[in-house]
Amino acid sequence: MALASAVLHDCSDCPIRHRAVCARCEPDELDALSRIKFYKTYSAGQIIAIRGEPLETVASIVSGTATLTRSIEDGRTQLVGLLLPSDFVGRPGRSEAQYDVTAVTDLTVCCFHRKPFEDLLDEMPHVRERLLEMALDELDAARDWMLLLGRKTARERIASLLALIVKRSIRPDGGVLGDKGRVELPITRETMANYLGLTIETVSRQLTRLRKDGIIQLEGKRTILIPDFGALLAETGDDDDGGMIF
Amino acid sequence: MALASAVLHDCSDCPIRHRAVCARCEPDELDALSRIKFYKTYSAGQIIAIRGEPLETVASIVSGTATLTRSIEDGRTQLVGLLLPSDFVGRPGRSEAQYDVTAVTDLTVCCFHRKPFEDLLDEMPHVRERLLEMALDELDAARDWMLLLGRKTARERIASLLALIVKRSIRPDGGVLGDKGRVELPITRETMANYLGLTIETVSRQLTRLRKDGIIQLEGKRTILIPDFGALLAETGDDDDGGMIF
DNA sequence: TGTCCGGGTTGATCTGTATCAATGTGCCGT
DNA sequence: ACGGCACATTGATACAGATCAACCCGGACA
Incomplete structure (x- = not known):
């Protein structure tokens, strides 16, 4: 199949790479x-x-x-x-x-x-x-999230979300969006809370706790610096790194 | 397409109807x-x-x-x-x-x-x-469960699980497994707890509360009678009936 | 017939997170 | 420069559900 080696392929003049629709198209x-x-x-x-x-x-x-x-x-x-x-x-x-x-x-x-x-x-x-x-x-992602919502502590949930956003910021071709270790949160505290099954107050408190513990640094409200991604992963409660290689 | 009118079709000598594999097969x-x-x-x-x-x-x-x-x-x-x-x-x-x-x-x-x-x-x-x-x-089911795990109370979770098991006991052809209103729980309290993101003690307590409130009756440990399925649905916290018709 | 054991219930207490409330912060429009 | 407003942080308190602990029940088995 032509183009198969390119995991993703631009859809004609689309400015982005559609994961589903345009991959492997002639x-x-x-x-x-x-x-x-x-x-x-x-x-x-x-x-x-x-x-x-x-x-x-x-x-x-x-x-x-x-x-x-x-x-x-x-x-x-x-x-x-x-x-x-x-x-x-x-x-x-x-x-x-x-x-x-x-x-x-x-x-x-x-x-x-x-x-x-x-x-x-x-x-x-x-x-x-x-x-x-x-x-x-x-479906796999949703089930991972079920583990988070059903069994993880507030701190683990926050760490997991930050880790997720970092991973999603890394393009499949290996390129990184933005600086390494700097995450631009695309969402408000309220959206984070609604994703994590928490309240905004708990989200805020756990972010400050992670900051005081040196896991993250806050640069403004929406930008987060992660000096040591491994340390963040250790806070997620997950056994493994979710398939990421560093 | 032949057999299309039968939503499900037996897989040759299979004793059950495979939802995916054998539907619509020649x-x-x-x-x-x-x-x-x-x-x-x-x-x-x-x-x-x-x-x-x-x-x-x-x-x-x-x-x-x-x-x-x-x-x-x-x-x-x-x-x-x-x-x-x-x-x-x-x-x-x-x-x-x-x-x-x-x-x-x-x-x-x-x-x-x-x-x-x-x-x-x-x-x-x-x-x-x-x-x-x-x-x-x-995926839809997993996302419904995310709502349950992230936002529902223990009582709502139990009611939702019972409703789910009842719905799953109703075959797609309209037939009902077992008596109407009588659910045989296929799982232990521990499994229920792990599904619902709760502890076994909480599961047990909420089941007794639902019993005392007349929503369900317990017949032994594993059999549950539901005199009024609508009343159970009202306890699930869901807006709608999840597409069921009664 | 006794006892053992897994599963279930119930009670007392603890705790993590929600809730309620006040304060802070940055940004936009004028 | 100044409200005004949305978003965020921080503190005090409440509470749902977890935890710890005791007990119950029924079936397997010696």
Whole structure:
């Protein structure tokens, strides 16, 4: 298969590398995708989709951050997915949003209408194969998060989240976004709390504790320096490094 | 496509209906599957796979219950999946177990060696399509569970688990396993606790509270009667009924 | 028939995190 | 330069659920 050695391949003129859609595509397939794709932008805080309401598009995140949330009427909210550039959102075969989707920063997405996208899937079996791999990766990530939510302490949760964001900042090609050891948090304390199943006060307290213990340094509210990534990993409660090599 | 009207189709002589593998298969495809399948049995408590160790098979649960767990060295354990008859376990393309898999009752599984199964996948695109649907369903379930683990109270968690087991006891063809309103718990209090992110003591206490409040009746340790399923659902903390119709 | 043992329940107490409340901080618009 | 506001930190207290501990129950087995 041509292009197979490149794990990810740019989607024609897409400024980012779609993890699912464009990997392993032939040039004519990229053309076919290009004909049905279109871009959309959202501003920070904007609601993209609401659970239960019609959603007739699927999309790749081009830039910015979005969240998937589930919540109960009394206001309790749980973040169930963090969408970063190259992530895919939307489910082939389903015409209603299953989660609330919100832009937490300014956001650009590359969209496809669901129906023509599904038609293309039938012509490009490797895209469906790739979607299956991604879905299984997401499932593994969700189950890791279940361990975090069910059994980890507040401190371990914070450390795990920071480690996750660092790992996600490292591109699959090995390049690093930004300085090594400096993490730009793409989310507020409230979003962190909703991801971790904690309150913002507990998030804040544990961040200061980690700072006082020398595990992290805070540079402003949103930038975190990690002098020793191994020390951070040791705080996550995980046995292993989650498959990272250093 | 023949057999499409039957949502599930028996895999040749399999005593159960595989949700993924055999749905929508043509007779010759069922034959091909039959040639590479084999059965295995485990006794209650037996370990089937260990995270990180080689696992060269995928399988469907025929009868009995198994669990997927993740745990940390200090003993904290989180159940990340409950495997009931017709569930699929194992990941195409991966040769190591990602979770600990344990039989909690006597168990029969229908196995396929990974490699020939993957080869068949390439010849039967609808099986991969079905696997994608299942993976996405599992992902939705995992995310629902994240809401439970992150934000629900102990009482809501117990009610949610009971509701889940009731729902899973209802076959997709509409038939009900066992009496309506009578649930046979396939798992111990410890397993329940590990699924719900609680301790066994809390599980026990909340079950007695639900009993005293008339939501459930306990008949022995493992059998639960639910006089009013709606009342149970009202205790789960969920807005809706999860797509069930009554 | 006794006792052993895994699983379950119940009680007393402890503790990590939530809750309630006050204060700090940076940024934007005017 | 100055409110005003959203976001964040810090402190005091409350409480749900964990922990520690005792006891119960029923089945296996000598």
